[in-house]
Amino acid sequence: MTAEPVVLVDNLSKTYRVPEREGGFAAAVRGFFRRTYRDVPAVQQVSFQIAPGEVVGFLGPNGAGKTTTLKMLSGLLHPSAGGARVLGFTPWQLKPAYLRAITLVMGQRNRLSWDIPAADSFLLNQAIYRLTDADYQRTLAELDELLELGPLLKKPVRNLSLGERMKCELAAGLLHRPQVLFLDEPTIGLDITAQARIRTFLQEYNRRTGATILLTSHYMADVTALCERVLIIHHGRLKYDGGLTDLSRQIAPFKLIGVALGEAVAADLSRYGTPVQTEEDGDKHFIQVPADAVTAVTARLLADLPVHDITIADPPIEDVIERAFHE
Amino acid sequence: MLRIYQRLWQVTWAEQWQYRANLIMYLLYWLVSPVVYLAVWSAIAEAQGSVNGLTANDFATYYLTLLIVDQLTSEITIHAFGYKVQDGSLSGELIRPAHPLLTNTLVYNLAFKALSLLGLVPVWAVLFALFQPDYGTVTLANLLLALLAIGLGFGISFLLGAALTCVAFWTTRVWALYELYAGVTVLFSGQFVPLSLMPPAIQTAAQFLPFQMFKYVPVQIILGRLTWPEVLGYYALGLAWLAAAWLLFRWVWSAGLKRYSAVGA
Amino acid sequence: MPVLRLIKAYLRVNLQMALAYRAEAVVHIAVNLMWLGWELLSLTIIFNNTATLGGWGPGELVALLGVFRLVNTLMAAVIWPNTEYFNTSVRDGSLDYMLLLPVNSLFVVTFSRLTLWRLWEPILAVILIAAGLGLSGAGAAPLNLAAFLVLVLAGAVILYSLWIALIAFTFWFTKFDNNVTILQALLDTGRYPATVYPTWLRVIVTFIVPIALATTVPLQALRGELSGPQVALFLGISLLSLWVATQIWRRGVRRYNGASS
Numbered sequence: 001m002t003a004e005p006v007v008l009v010d011n012l013s014k015t016y017r018v019p020e021r022e023g024g025f026a027a028a029v030r031g032f033f034r035r036t037y038r039d040v041p042a043v044q045q046v047s048f049q050i051a052p053g054e055v056v057g058f059l060g061p062n063g064a065g066k067t068t069t070l071k072m073l074s075g076l077l078h079p080s081a082g083g084a085r086v087l088g089f090t091p092w093q094l095k096p097a098y099l100r101a102i103t104l105v106m107g108q109r110n111r112l113s114w115d116i117p118a119a120d121s122f123l124l125n126q127a128i129y130r131l132t133d134a135d136y137q138r139t140l141a142e143l144d145e146l147l148e149l150g151p152l153l154k155k156p157v158r159n160l161s162l163g164e165r166m167k168c169e170l171a172a173g174l175l176h177r178p179q180v181l182f183l184d185e186p187t188i189g190l191d192i193t194a195q196a197r198i199r200t201f202l203q204e205y206n207r208r209t210g211a212t213i214l215l216t217s218h219y220m221a222d223v224t225a226l227c228e229r230v231l232i233i234h235h236g237r238l239k240y241d242g243g244l245t246d247l248s249r250q251i252a253p254f255k256l257i258g259v260a261l262g263e264a265v266a267a268d269l270s271r272y273g274t275p276v277q278t279e280e281d282g283d284k285h286f287i288q289v290p291a292d293a294v295t296a297v298t299a300r301l302l303a304d305l306p307v308h309d310i311t312i313a314d315p316p317i318e319d320v321i322e323r324a325f326h327e
Numbered sequence: 328m329l330r331i332y333q334r335l336w337q338v339t340w341a342e343q344w345q346y347r348a349n350l351i352m353y354l355l356y357w358l359v360s361p362v363v364y365l366a367v368w369s370a371i372a373e374a375q376g377s378v379n380g381l382t383a384n385d386f387a388t389y390y391l392t393l394l395i396v397d398q399l400t401s402e403i404t405i406h407a408f409g410y411k412v413q414d415g416s417l418s419g420e421l422i423r424p425a426h427p428l429l430t431n432t433l434v435y436n437l438a439f440k441a442l443s444l445l446g447l448v449p450v451w452a453v454l455f456a457l458f459q460p461d462y463g464t465v466t467l468a469n470l471l472l473a474l475l476a477i478g479l480g481f482g483i484s485f486l487l488g489a490a491l492t493c494v495a496f497w498t499t500r501v502w503a504l505y506e507l508y509a510g511v512t513v514l515f516s517g518q519f520v521p522l523s524l525m526p527p528a529i530q531t532a533a534q535f536l537p538f539q540m541f542k543y544v545p546v547q548i549i550l551g552r553l554t555w556p557e558v559l560g561y562y563a564l565g566l567a568w569l570a571a572a573w574l575l576f577r578w579v580w581s582a583g584l585k586r587y588s589a590v591g592a
Numbered sequence: 593m594p595v596l597r598l599i600k601a602y603l604r605v606n607l608q609m610a611l612a613y614r615a616e617a618v619v620h621i622a623v624n625l626m627w628l629g630w631e632l633l634s635l636t637i638i639f640n641n642t643a644t645l646g647g648w649g650p651g652e653l654v655a656l657l658g659v660f661r662l663v664n665t666l667m668a669a670v671i672w673p674n675t676e677y678f679n680t681s682v683r684d685g686s687l688d689y690m691l692l693l694p695v696n697s698l699f700v701v702t703f704s705r706l707t708l709w710r711l712w713e714p715i716l717a718v719i720l721i722a723a724g725l726g727l728s729g730a731g732a733a734p735l736n737l738a739a740f741l742v743l744v745l746a747g748a749v750i751l752y753s754l755w756i757a758l759i760a761f762t763f764w765f766t767k768f769d770n771n772v773t774i775l776q777a778l779l780d781t782g783r784y785p786a787t788v789y790p791t792w793l794r795v796i797v798t799f800i801v802p803i804a805l806a807t808t809v810p811l812q813a814l815r816g817e818l819s820g821p822q823v824a825l826f827l828g829i830s831l832l833s834l835w836v837a838t839q840i841w842r843r844g845v846r847r848y849n850g851a852s853s
Contacts, residue, residue, distance in 0.1 A: 078846075106685070111686060115613070120605055124602065127594075128694065129694060366790055367645065375642060
């Protein structure tokens with residue numbers, strides 16, 4: 001049985017009109033009288049559907065149109081063309097019933113007031129979303145259990161670490177038990193442990209409540225851990241819609257091997273794979289190797305060279321996507 | 328050294344030019360009170376011929392001159408510097424071989440002044456047309472004499488403002504303190520009401536305080552209402568307060584720096 | 593009543609914030625009293641030199657000072673903190689969250705921040721009004737008192753509407769974050785009866801930034817200088833301005849989410 005899709009996006013497009021402005025006083029005066037505009041297409045004819053309970057990753061380089069799409073789906077932006085239905089609503093009509101059924105959490109923005117403990121902001125949300133005391137207590141207890149909020153709720157938000165704050169932000173966004181979650185970079189800036197925490201939480205939350213989740217992230221690990229399906233958007237167009245396993249096979253069948261060699265050794269690594277310039281880790285050299293050759297190349301490296309340290313990693317998500325569309 | 332100031336000027340001017348729209352709002356904000364008091368006193372003076380010897384024209388010349396003098400002697404150090412202590416961005420400036428307050432902040436004050444004066448010109452012209460003051464008593468000599476008084480006034484006001492801003496090294500509530508200081512300035516500088524209309528006790532106190540150098544004294548000099556000996560007397564008072572303000576500033580600054588480095592902000 | 597619960601919840605949050613800044617509150621109250629001293633001193637100086645100002649005596653000006661301070665409280669306790677909050681949320685993007693709440697966006701934007709410790713100021717203002725009326729020797733007739741109360745409210749609504757329009761302009765002119773300075777700047781004109789001002793200034797504070805409608809006019813009603821139809825007219829103007837402001841706000845939000853372009 002195929003369930004009715006929760007999110008239905010049909011040829012959704014958004015074009016921003018940006019005033020064109022040159023520098024200088026004369027240009028400013030001219031612009032005052034006759035403005036010239038440039039149309040910047042941010043999202044172009046994007047269509048997809050999401051079934052209830054699905055967790056979908058939304059990927060793309062900066063400026064690809066991810067956030068614009070999320071904003072249209074949550075109702076903040078009006079599309080220039082095309083349509084979308086979420087839970088049967090047209091998002092940008094901003095019907096209260098719709099707003100009570102969804103949430104938008106943006107990793108870089110705060111909804112909690114800095115000066116007071118999160119618990120007090122939560123009470124405000126209870127009133128705003130008209131939650132009964134019983135419902136509120138039940139959800140809060142559940143979120144507390146999953147996120148281990150405990151003592152965090154009683155401290156002023158300004159005294160929380162970034163990771164702690166994000167936990168509280170997520171909880172604040174979920175108090176009204178939304179059926180659809182739009183998450184824009186929910187783990188940005190967090191350390192590895194905190195990222196993992198948020199990930200497990202989202203997984204568990206999805207399992208327990210059956211909520212539908214659409215999330216964007218720069219971290220491949222977020223996506224691999226949470227999403228079976230990804231959407232890739234580039235220059236405003238949907239380039240890929242499908243399983244994650246297929247994606248890496250199709251687009252980035254590579255691994256990055258990093259080797260630290262003894263000081264005196266200046267070996268030519270291009271014999272083993274394609275050398276890659278990276279900014280971090282000055283003393284390490286990186287080469288790109290086809291995924292199926294990793295074991296063999298690693299063995300050869302260890303045998304041939306005085307290797308101090310070796311790491312094997314996925315190429316960064318940005319690289320994967322860049323690669324996919326620029327080859 | 329001059330080169331530092333020249334470069335700083337270029338950078339700061341360009342920076343503030345970006346905010347010229349805000350400046351118009353600021354000018355408006357700062358302009359209303361004097362204009363209100365001018366309107367009130369002109370109405371009274373017109374109704375009864377004169378107030379305490381001051382005619383409606385005396386009030387018009389007083390307040391319109393005050394607008395310019397106030398712009399020249401005022402300082403905005405707390406806006407330009409206070410937050411740097413609190414958010415730690417002062418550290419970056421401290422490791423440069425130039426005194427942060429006496430270079431950066433001073434030039435910031437001056438650039439702001441220049442820009443505000445530029446904005447004030449058209450506004451002043453409109454007010455001149457509306458109130459039509461008679462500036463018959465102003466002479467070139469008066470203007471030159473006033474220039475020195477204005478210099479002294481700005482020097483004192485800048486150093487006192489800087490010393491006060493340095494209290495930010497100890498407490499985040501420096502803003503409230505500054506507001507109290509602003510209140511005292513209003514009372515003793517002749518900002519809203521010419522000092523000669525104030526109660527005698529306040530007039531006497533004002534004679535010994537530095538605040539009249541900010542507004543009342545330069546205005547009186549420009550309008551030719553002071554005799555030579557009086558002018559020289561105010562110069563002496565101004566110089567004495569300038570020296571005192573300098574010592575106070577040096578002391579608060581070095582004590583503040585000690586604390587800043589101890590706390591390690 | 594969900595609305596009452598909502599208001600209660602907002603008051604709770606603001607009380608929390610007021611408690612977090614109680615030391616600042618004490619200092620500000622002290623500064624405020626200092627300004628009160630200055631205001632009374634100004635009046636003393638003025639009435640040392642004249643018997644009436646624009647036809648009004650010292651008692652009436654003290655009462656006007658009270659009305660002015662009521663408006664000032666509206667400005668300082670509601671308009672400033674919410675504008676600051678609004679401008680910050682436009683800059684850091686958290687306005688998105690406010691617009692996605694299932695509550696009237698205008699309510700959220702204009703009433704989510706209240707400086708509660710300023711609540712003593714209206715009390716002081718009422719004392720000033722009462723003292724001023726006592727000083728002028730003119731007991732207020734109940735009908736005039738009612739007209740006065742209605743017009744204070746109407747004046748507040750007019751200023752509130754102007755404020756909404758000003759912050760809504762941020763949606764068109766993104767750099768317009770000095771939006772309420774013009775209101776605050778001209779507020780100072782409310783300390784004195786608009787009748788003493790030269791015509792051009794009177795026109796500005798009556799029609800363009802109608803501070804006088806919230807200060808001078810209610811007091812005129814209290815003195816029995818306004819007729820019934822005039823009171824009704826001002827009330828009508830206030831309701832109309834509220835309606836216009838709401839429309840501007842709606843258009844602003846529609847522009848923000850790109851519905852209008």
